[in-house]
Amino acid sequence: MHLTVVCTADLGPAGLRALRRLLDTAFGPGDARGPDAGEPFDDDAFDHALGGVHVLAGPPCAPVGHAAVVTRRVLHDGVALRTGYVEAVAVDPAHRGGGLGGALMSEVGRIVRGGYRLGALGATERAARLYHRHGWRRWDGPLGALTPTGVVDTPDERGSVHVLPVDVPLDPARALVCDWRDGELW
Structure with a gap:
């Protein structure tokens, strides 16, 4: 499936509504196939996914897959690192199992490696398998x-x-400290 990278400003009102529908469906309760099944996707979570770039599978008016990369500052060992923080990785339940999540994460990896010093994301244990396959480490x-x-x-x-x-060595004896935001901090 074709992937498109678009900034939030270019989604427009209809694209934002379509994105929210996808995320509500993908993270909705009762979908046991989803990596974060049953976890609420609330307004704060939606807000966290905005303001950066979106990797979309399918047309912006009816996406079936999504991942966002937003800029955050993460402190480590006295340095504020420009971090590509990954948000709202989701695939419509009807399109799961065909490698779409992997395709989204490959493009996310390209974006992070090309524009940031560090990539970071929060994941459930179940979703972590996908991220590990693409070079992310707990x-x-x-x-x-x-x-x-x-x-x-x-x-x-x-x-x-x-x-x-x-391009930054990380010392696991030193803390990673994220910037402030409403809702889930990581």
Whole structure:
């Protein structure tokens, strides 16, 4: 299936509505085939996927697959790393099992390697298999978030954050600290 890379601004209102329908369907409750089945896809999660670039499978007005790469700053060992953070990787349930998720992640990898120092994403254990096949590795070091009240540890996220280092060595003895946002921090 043909993939298109488009920035959020070029999706337009109809494209944004179509994207939200896909994500609600793909992450909806009761779909046992989805990597994040039963986890809610709320307004904060949708907001996290906006403002960067979208890899779409199918036409923007009726996508059947999606992954977003948005820019975030992740602190590591005193350096604020330009990070391509991957959001809202989803395939319509009717199109799963044919390699579309892998095709989306191949294009995501190209985008991250070409424009960022680090790639990062949060994943369920089930979805992690897809990411591992594309070079992403689970981060086993400490995690934190830069909040309005300072840096706080986020130990509950341990094991769910995956990274794709591009041009930066990562020391697992040192924390990765993400920037602040509403909803899920990682």
